[in-house]
Amino acid sequence: MRRRGRRLGWLSFALGVVQLAAPGAVRRLGGVDDSARSRAVVPVVGVRELVHAAGLLTSRRKGAWAWTRVAGDAMDLAALGVALSRRDGGRRRRLVGVTGAVAGITALDLLTAVQATREARTSSPPARGVRKGGSVELTATTTIRKPASEVYAFWREVENLPTFMAHLEQVRATGDRTSHWSASAPFGKDVEWDAEITDETPGEKIVWRSTGKAAVPNAGTVHLTPAPDGVSTEVHVVLVYDIPGGAVGKAVAKYFGEEPHQQLDDDLRRLKQVLETGEVVRSDGAPWGKRARAEFPQRPAQPLSDAEREKGADA
Amino acid sequence: MRANTRAGRNKVEVRDVPDPRILNGRDAIVRITSSAICGSDLHLVDGHVPTMQDGDVLGHEFMGEVVEVGSGVDPARLRIGDRVVVPFPIACGACAACAAELYSCCENSNPNAGIAEGMFGHPVAGIFGYSHLTGGFAGGQAQYARVPFADVGPLKIESDLADEQVLFLSDILPTGYMGAEMCDIQPTDVVAVWGAGPVGQFAMDSARLLGAAQVIAIDKEPCRLAMAERAGHTPVDFDEVDVRSRLLELTGGRGPDKCVDAVGMEAAHGSAHISAYDRVKQAVRSETERPHALRQAILSCRGGGVVSVIGVYGGLMDKFPAGAWMNRSLTLRTGQCHVQRYMKPLLERIERGEIDPTRIITHTLPLDEAERGFEIFKNKQDDCEKVVLKP
Numbered sequence: 280m281r282r283r284g285r286r287l288g289w290l291s292f293a294l295g296v297v298q299l300a301a302p303g304a305v306r307r308l309g310g311v312d313d314s315a316r317s318r319a320v321v322p323v324v325g326v327r328e329l330v331h332a333a334g335l336l337t338s339r340r341k342g343a344w345a346w347t348r349v350a351g352d353a354m355d356l357a358a359l360g361v362a363l364s365r366r367d368g369g370r371r372r373r374l375v376g377v378t379g380a381v382a383g384i385t386a387l388d389l390l391t392a393v394q395a396t397r398e399a400r401t402s403s404p405p406a407r408g409v410r411k412g413g414s415v416e417l418t419a420t421t422t423i424r425k426p427a428s429e430v431y432a433f434w435r436e437v438e439n440l441p442t443f444m445a446h447l448e449q450v451r452a453t454g455d456r457t458s459h460w461s462a463s464a465p466f467g468k469d470v471e472w473d474a475e476i477t478d479e480t481p482g483e484k485i486v487w488r489s490t491g492k493a494a495v496p497n498a499g500t501v502h503l504t505p506a507p508d509g510v511s512t513e514v515h516v517v518l519v520y521d522i523p524g525g526a527v528g529k530a531v532a533k534y535f536g537e538e539p540h541q542q543l544d545d546d547l548r549r550l551k552q553v554l555e556t557g558e559v560v561r562s563d564g565a566p567w568g569k570r571a572r573a574e575f576p577q578r579p580a581q582p583l584s585d586a587e588r589e590k591g592a593d594a
Numbered sequence: 595m596r597a598n599t600r601a602g603r604n605k606v607e608v609r610d611v612p613d614p615r616i617l618n619g620r621d622a623i624v625r626i627t628s629s630a631i632c633g634s635d636l637h638l639v640d641g642h643v644p645t646m647q648d649g650d651v652l653g654h655e656f657m658g659e660v661v662e663v664g665s666g667v668d669p670a671r672l673r674i675g676d677r678v679v680v681p682f683p684i685a686c687g688a689c690a691a692c693a694a695e696l697y698s699c700c701e702n703s704n705p706n707a708g709i710a711e712g713m714f715g716h717p718v719a720g721i722f723g724y725s726h727l728t729g730g731f732a733g734g735q736a737q738y739a740r741v742p743f744a745d746v747g748p749l750k751i752e753s754d755l756a757d758e759q760v761l762f763l764s765d766i767l768p769t770g771y772m773g774a775e776m777c778d779i780q781p782t783d784v785v786a787v788w789g790a791g792p793v794g795q796f797a798m799d800s801a802r803l804l805g806a807a808q809v810i811a812i813d814k815e816p817c818r819l820a821m822a823e824r825a826g827h828t829p830v831d832f833d834e835v836d837v838r839s840r841l842l843e844l845t846g847g848r849g850p851d852k853c854v855d856a857v858g859m860e861a862a863h864g865s866a867h868i869s870a871y872d873r874v875k876q877a878v879r880s881e882t883e884r885p886h887a888l889r890q891a892i893l894s895c896r897g898g899g900v901v902s903v904i905g906v907y908g909g910l911m912d913k914f915p916a917g918a919w920m921n922r923s924l925t926l927r928t929g930q931c932h933v934q935r936y937m938k939p940l941l942e943r944i945e946r947g948e949i950d951p952t953r954i955i956t957h958t959l960p961l962d963e964a965e966r967g968f969e970i971f972k973n974k975q976d977d978c979e980k981v982v983l984k985p
Binding site for chain 1: 617
């Protein structure tokens, strides 16, 4: 960790020197040389980079300085977003490249900052073999304009779960209360586990948990209660599980838009869609239904080509 | 097929794109016979609505013939060969919002609901051709369009009315009507409408239809004011007079009883320095709106009156006259139009000859000339009020 902090420090130093010594070249490379404002912004960012460098290279509190880099990166990405919205053609392509590079640096900064913060909180080295990650509790809720008995029956048929839960690939019932689950975790890792229903009250509650040596130990509860309108059912879901890679995985996943809370909200929205309309809604920009959020920025809102449709069928 | 797509900031381009196909069982494919350019399309192309992408097919006012239906579409409600007008909000027909006839707040039709929630606090319905914030659905300035929940939204036209008479049931006629209806118009009311564009014209006509004693049109474009005057409304040119003073003169000092903002986020102000202030803030994205019309409407409305907002706003605005609104007991009512609620009653009014929607059409162009249509509409050239596109 100390070494990565120093590496970030030298990276900041190099970026700062380049932006101060050759701002014109930086502006041309980045595609913003048509803007008078960038003439002032690029050197200012250069100075800021040097401040980051000084902090990271000389301070013992590298974690705090790494977080200042994350904040700086957020400002950069916002400025680049504004610049992008005003350009097209070659300049826009160069800006997209620069934005991608800054996003990559941001991910590295975030990883460093999160690790540094976690290390600062650890009073002693963990015992060998003890998991570093902690458990995460997620909650989400929605109201579905269907009777509780229908919602319960749909959820209780566990093979229905992948139709609305984004990262579930398949759930196969292996007994009345047991099942086998497979899922894609963030960044494409696949995981599988067995699960059992530990408690249930028809029309009201289902409680389940993973069993055996699950790579992602998890447990969940769904509670159904009548909504005040006399027609709808409130669905309250609690999930408890370890994100692969623990807090670092969570931080990185959040940055890339796969924050589990957001995922669970979207999952319940799709549950509502399926039960109320019979299908998961799909648009031309988000044609793959339950993977909509993961696809930002989306494809343009125009009809799919035949090749895209075939790819979607396999994806 | 050919489709009009966003091609960068302030640019549109008619391109070849794939033909739409059925994706979900409740889809239909419509062969488009007429579509139109809307004032709110300009917000998309100007870059004032986030999440637009190059290549997005534009257009949310369209009609045509059903050429394909999915397996889940109820044949009693829609079948191949039906002639339909498609409402711009996509509604599922099954959620609590649809049950309450709040179709533009449909809880199921937007696959990007989570993004919309971040922007607006709660999701909004999917909308054709209107950014990825409202779902990323391809629009209808094209030869064909895919219509989700096809047995819920499209209105069948079974009479021999021409396209031009019914096309605007997709958006601007119901929107204008809703603007007037939200005012709760009484026979003694004077109604002032900011913006004499297409929606404003229909709001004025609807106010008259609902019994207003007088309707006042506020704009600066001579052709728009003349169009309103020919329809029997009183014109006020905000470049020539102070609006509030003129409204007080016309109402014996009371102020208009009901006010309609049919302009939205890109209003212009007669005073150059006030206009520049909001335009600069909008350009640097510290404010997303230029809400002159709404401010004027609130300050001009009589105490206890209603201000109805149907112009499109997308984000944050500055200097909302909250004190005038609160201290004078004004009611502010608004909404993206719940088109499905109004289509059939308004169709009946058209059939009875009570409304003539064709009066606002000034240009009819082939789809391939959409780029020119956008330019003359945006720059108000050639006395342009409304452009209809024919694929």
